[in-house]
Amino acid sequence: MCKAQISIRGLTHIYHPGRPGERIALQDINGDICQGELLAIIGPNGSGKSTLARHFNALLLPTRGTVTVDGLSTTDPANRWEIRCRVGMVLQNPDNQLVASVVEEDVAFGPENLGLPPEEVRRRVDRALALVGLGEQRLRPPHLLSGGQKQRLAIAGALAMKPSCLVLDEPTAMLDPAGRREVLQTLLGLNREEGLTVVLVTHFMEEAVLADRVWVLSGGRLVLEGTPAQVFSQREGMQKIGLALPGPAELAWRLRSSGWPVPDGILTLDDLVACLAGLLSETGWGRRQ
Amino acid sequence: MLSGITLGQYVPGRSFIHRLDPRTKILACAMLILAVLVCNRPAGYAILTLGTLLALGGAGTSPRLVMSVLRPFWIILTLTLVLQLFFTPGLALFALGPLHVTREGLVLGGQILWRLTLLIIFSSLLTLTTSPLMLTAALESLLKPLKRLGVPAFDLAMMMTIALRFIPTLLQEAQQIIKAQQSRGAVFSRGGLTRRVRGLVPLLVPLFAGAFRRAEELATAMEIRCYRVGANRTRMHQLRYSRRDYIVLVGAGAVLAATFALRWWG
Incomplete structure (x- = not known):
């Protein structure tokens, strides 16, 4: 049912092997990322989320094990640039990943590096800017954009390479709530409408809820995986590694444990409100006024 | 404390000079600066002054902007004039105490003052009418032939x-x-x-x-985003010479030729 786009087999990554400061960042990770899915990777600080993400486009290479993208191994230097084209990446700080002082010039940077003809670069830039909704800002300097706009610009820069997979390393960590919503809406749109595979590394549980599947990392190991409903039903397991449930799921759990007939699998505020409204009208509380 | 710093002095606009290819502007500017440096005849100065006025007109620059461009240089301009006036040996015109203003000093001082003014105006016109990004693109394009000599x-x-x-x-x-x-x-x-x-x-x-x-x-x-040092990049914005550019290049070339001719055969 799942066509694997990125396959990870026995991946172990050790920083500075055999030298002082040696540290095992990832240990024996196995898994497949499916074409067209939205995968969230969560975990506490230092659990290896970013290290894992950087293996997907050959920024880091496995110490042991393999990572393949569409069957191309990241360890083969000949594949490196092809893999970078297929797997686009967006980093956390939008200010440090924009290279040009005009929006459209920045989006053009990737395709220009590929040596594409100017007309093709133009087409890709226009399309990428339209996809993230920045068409009207195309001649502005990036430092005058809002945080959310800057991060969407970084996404456009990745999209101009025409990737089939987009990896985002905590793209919303430095944004305000409005900027975070903008970026998430853009990502959901790209995933649902353009069929782009999206890998979202995040420490916001509310963002993980939007994913098709969730991987939970702890201490460099993949400790939990499944749909958001499956993962967030493991309240104790999550707490043991220092992760909290999303707010609505936590509230639902507390109501359930104090005797209210709240069902499993409540993750979003909308689910919770619908459930509680149903309960209240059943018990007649809603009709008091 | 730092808010006063602006980057370059580019003034956006749609004038004749603004719309020139940035490479044309750099080349023409270089030719005119060379012309100013070799010029030593009144006729040469007349041609250069005419060219400057044409360029200023073509850029739609107001006299006030020209003055504000020259203002930071006024100390050095006055100093050069004064030094030349008093310290060039020659026929004394009049004396201020122990110092004599000479005829040669007046001529030389005037020449150097005018040369410096023209140099400042030419180079300022370049940066006033060309965005830093276009200047970069132009330099890249002009330096491209030197790649074979190892210029990156x-x-x-x-x-x-x-x-x-x-x-x-x-x-x-x-x-x-x-x-x-x-x-x-x-x-x-x-x-x-x-x-x-x-x-x-x-x-x-x-x-x-x-x-x-x-x-x-x-x-x-x-x-x-696949940046590789030394790889062959392309550019989304291609620079193209138009008729306008050829006219300006020929004009600047003619001014340069004329000053050379005046210096050696005039």
């Missing part, structure tokens, strides 16, 4: 582009650091010179540390 044209242009991109960001960061330090009692604008210089240390250290961190992340971001 693309990489130089990339460095300039990135510098232009990060100057506003670093200025913002500097302002933030200043505010953070001031809120903890730091004083930047009082005291003697040593105290002021020492006051800059807590500003510069975090600023440089931040810049290095940024540089590292930027390098990663560039690698993600």
Whole structure:
């Protein structure tokens, strides 16, 4: 049912092997990322989320094990640039990943590096800017954009390479709530409408809820995986590694444990409100006024 | 403290000069500067002055803007004139105390003053009418033939582009650091010179540390987008010469030829 786009087999990554400061960042990770899915990777600080993400486009290479993208191994230097084209990446700080002082010039940077003809670069830039909704800002300097706009610009820069997979390393960590919503809406749109595979590394549980599947990392190991409903039903397991449930799921759990007939699998505020409204009208509380 | 710093002095516009290819402007500017340097005849100065007036008109520059461009240089301009007036030996015209103003001094001083003024105007016209980004693109294109000699044209242009991109960001960061330090009692604008210089240390250290961190992340971001040193990049915006550019290049070439001719055969 799942066509694997990125396959990870026995991946172990050790920083500075055999030298002082040696540290095992990832240990024996196995898994497949499916074409067209939205995968969230969560975990506490230092659990290896970013290290894992950087293996997907050959920024880091496995110490042991393999990572393949569409069957191309990241360890083969000949594949490196092809893999970078297929797997686009967006980093956390939008200010440090924009290279040009005009929006459209920045989006053009990737395709220009590929040596594409100017007309093709133009087409890709226009399309990428339209996809993230920045068409009207195309001649502005990036430092005058809002945080959310800057991060969407970084996404456009990745999209101009025409990737089939987009990896985002905590793209919303430095944004305000409005900027975070903008970026998430853009990502959901790209995933649902353009069929782009999206890998979202995040420490916001509310963002993980939007994913098709969730991987939970702890201490460099993949400790939990499944749909958001499956993962967030493991309240104790999550707490043991220092992760909290999303707010609505936590509230639902507390109501359930104090005797209210709240069902499993409540993750979003909308689910919770619908459930509680149903309960209240059943018990007649809603009709008091 | 830092808000007064603007990047370059580009004034956007749609004038004849604005719409020239940036390469044309650089080449024409170079030719005219060379012409100013070899010029030594009144006829030559007349041609150059005419050319300057044409260029100023073509750029739609107001006399006030020209004056404001020249203002920062007034000390050096006056000083050159005065030194030439009094210290050139020759036929004395009149005396101020022990100092004699000579005829040769007047001529030479006037010439040098006018030369400097023209040089300032030409180079300012270039930066007033061309955005830094276009200047970078033009330099890259002009240096491309030198690639065979080992001049890394693309990489130089990339460095300039990135510098232009990060100057506003670093200025913002500097302002933030200043505010953070001031809120903890730091004083930047009082005291003697040593105290002021020492006051800059807590500003510069975090600023440089931040810049290095940024540089590292930027390098990663560039690698993600397939940037390779020495690879053949293309450009979305292609520079193209139009008829306008040929006219200007021929005009500037003619001025240069005329001043050369006047100097050696006039």
